[in-house]
Amino acid sequence: SYVLTQPPSVSVAPGKTARITCGGNNIGSKSVHWYQQKPGQAPVLVVYDDSDRPSGIPERFSGSNSGNTATLTISRVEAGDEADYYCQVWDSSSDHRVFGGGTKLTVL
Amino acid sequence: EVQLVESGGGLIQPGGSLRLSCAASGFTVSSNYMSWVRQAPGKGLEWVSIIYSGGSTYYADSVKGRFTISRDNSKNTLYLQMNSLRAEDTAVYYCARDLTNGGALGYWGQGTLVTVSS
Numbered sequence: 525s526y527v528l529t530q531p532p533s534v535s536v537a538p539g540k541t542a543r544i545t546c547g548g549n550n551i552g553s554k555s556v557h558w559y560q561q562k563p564g565q566a567p568v569l570v571v572y573d574d575s576d577r578p579s580g581i582p583e584r585f586s587g588s589n590s591g592n593t594a595t596l597t598i599s600r601v602e603a604g605d606e607a608d609y610y611c612q613v614w615d616s617s618s619d620h621r622v623f624g625g626g627t628k629l630t631v632l
Numbered sequence: 633e634v635q636l637v638e639s640g641g642g643l644i645q646p647g648g649s650l651r652l653s654c655a656a657s658g659f660t661v662s663s664n665y666m667s668w669v670r671q672a673p674g675k676g677l678e679w680v681s682i683i684y685s686g687g688s689t690y691y692a693d694s695v696k697g698r699f700t701i702s703r704d705n706s707k708n709t710l711y712l713q714m715n716s717l718r719a720e721d722t723a724v725y726y727c728a729r730d731l732t733n734g735g736a737l738g739y740w741g742q743g744t745l746v747t748v749s750s
Contacts, residue, residue, distance in 0.1 A: 525693070557736040559677070566726055566743055567669075567677065572736035610677050614735035619690045621667060621679035621735070 526615040528624035535630045542598040544627045546611030549592060554613045556594040558587055561626075562607045570609075571596060598629070606631045634658040634739045636727050641744030648717050648748075654710040654727030654741055662705045665730040667737060668712045670723035670746075680725070681712065685733065695721075717748045 529547040536542040546556060556574050559567040569578050571587040574594065584599045598605055611624040640652040652668070668680040681691045681701040689701050700713040710727050724743040731738025 555735055559737070561677075566740040567737075568740070569731060569736055569738050572731055572738070573734065578731065578738060608676075612677075612679075612735075612737070619682070619688075620692065621669075621682065621737075623669075623677045623679060626676040 526622050530624040530627045533628045536601050537632045542601050544596045546594040546624050552590045556589050557612045558596045559610045560607045603631050636741035638741040638744040641746045643747045649715045652712040656708050661708050665733050666710045667728045669726045672723040722748045
């Protein structure tokens with residue numbers, strides 16, 4: 525089965541840029557989606573199809589995907605961005621949705 | 633406005649059965665790809681199952697043969713029948729709808745907690 529690998533944690537100072545990676549075999553050939561989850565809340569889609577944003581998501585959230593790594597970039601980080609972030613793809617070979625293990629973003 | 637409301641969670645003994653419901657409003661369940669995703673306490677997200685608009689269903693290996701996803705078009709409701717429950721099935725279960733039937737889960741319910749314990 526397809527495996528997505530994320531760093532367990534990323535720390536960033538307010539106002540700086542956070543980058544969260546998601547590794548997978550030839551992930552650049554797949555569409556990658558990113559979710560934000562705050563404690564006690566359901567996940568929220570923040571980036572889909574590698575780099576598109578759903579309505580209501582700030583432009584500070586952006587994504588890229590190439591080769592074996594996809595990246596979620598959060599610019600001008602705010603305290604309210606502190607959350608767990610998950611990447612996800614659709615593994616067409618098995619028709620399974622696959623999530624990465626999640627990355628805890630800490631705003632210093 | 634799209635809304636998803638899960639129900640049916642609770643405490644169940646190992647080996648028991650439970651049926652989760654996800655009542656949808658603001659859209660038609662049968663026209664969309666609908667998934668169940670779970671999250672064990674303190675753990676990450678785990679995809680469980682999907683039902684496509686055409687009716688095809690798929691399951692994670694961890695639940696295949698024990699769980700069944702279905703929908704009632706007249707009630708615009710999604711279900712997850714869970715049999716032979718194990719302690720490792722303890723989790724918050726979310727129903728979710730694809731944003732555009734393209735793989736991204738754009739709409740989520742608030743979740744329902746299932747606890748499997750004796």
